[in-house]
Amino acid sequence: MRKDYCCTNRLNKREVAAMRMENNDSLVKGKETKKKTKGLLGGMFLAAGMLVLLAAVLAAGNEPLPEGEDPGQKIDVGTQKELGETGLDEDPVDQTVTRPVPVVDSKDTDTGEDGREPEGSTGEELHLPVENGTVLKGYFADELVYSETLQQYVTHEGLDLAAEEGTPVKTVAAGIVTQVYEDDRLGVTVVVAHSDGYKTRYCNLDRKDTAEEGDEVEAGQVIGKVGRTALFESGDPDHLHLEVWKDDVTVDPNQILGQN
Numbered sequence: 001m002r003k004d005y006c007c008t009n010r011l012n013k014r015e016v017a018a019m020r021m022e023n024n025d026s027l028v029k030g031k032e033t034k035k036k037t038k039g040l041l042g043g044m045f046l047a048a049g050m051l052v053l054l055a056a057v058l059a060a061g062n063e064p065l066p067e068g069e070d071p072g073q074k075i076d077v078g079t080q081k082e083l084g085e086t087g088l089d090e091d092p093v094d095q096t097v098t099r100p101v102p103v104v105d106s107k108d109t110d111t112g113e114d115g116r117e118p119e120g121s122t123g124e125e126l127h128l129p130v131e132n133g134t135v136l137k138g139y140f141a142d143e144l145v146y147s148e149t150l151q152q153y154v155t156h157e158g159l160d161l162a163a164e165e166g167t168p169v170k171t172v173a174a175g176i177v178t179q180v181y182e183d184d185r186l187g188v189t190v191v192v193a194h195s196d197g198y199k200t201r202y203c204n205l206d207r208k209d210t211a212e213e214g215d216e217v218e219a220g221q222v223i224g225k226v227g228r229t230a231l232f233e234s235g236d237p238d239h240l241h242l243e244v245w246k247d248d249v250t251v252d253p254n255q256i257l258g259q260n
Helices: 002-061 077-082 253-257
Strands: 135-137 140-147 152-156 159-162 168-170 175-183 187-193 198-205 222-225 239-246 249-251
Touching: 159 253, 175 198, 187 222, 198 222, 239 253, 249 253
Parallel strands: none
Antiparallel strands: 135 159, 140 152, 159 239, 168 222, 175 187, 187 198, 198 239, 239 249
16 A cells, blocks of 8 residues: 555656646747747738838829929929029139239220210310320320230320329319229329310329319319329339320320320
8 A cells, every 4th residue: 555655656746747847848838939929020010111111102202293394304403592502503702802904994995986086175275284294105095005014905095194203293274173083004093074075084193192072173283293003004114194085985185285
């Protein structure tokens, strides 16, 4: 009887151990099954998300174009500006602007014949602007003359009268000073308006002791001194650059002053 009990007891222990092993195997298999299930579900969710994204892209690509628009048309510069981009045709702001030096005189060089020859003088007593001023360069409005300063041929719509720096400059005739300014080519300039539509311009003056705008001047009155301010004639000897205008067109000062 005791032997049977012992055998039975041993069998029970073995069965319990076997059951425990089976239970452990079941737990391991259950965990592995859960892991596989989770991995499978994750893959399914990822695939579903990719399908949704692909469908959205296809739907966006199939949106109808605006009426009259070419599917292959490129966005022009104007459209880029509307989108906040910088237009390709915009010039960059140059912070160091330099003024180019042209090769012609500082005013319109109209070479037409109309109005160039005055029909007569101002009708007033005339004076030479500088004493004993010989002509260094004559009036060449309709043809080119060589410039020693610029080293090229240009027009010359005035009369250059030799005079040393500091020589007093006098008005040709009575009138009113309408402008006093510094020209970028001919230097300090005084403009006097006369009767009958005439004007005289006295250029290459000194920056000091010039007349003022609005001054009423008599014939032969000093309005400044010869200087060295004419950039485009700086290579020439000291002189006064004189211009005569009739109805806003230059005329040969020799026709007025009788200079040779």
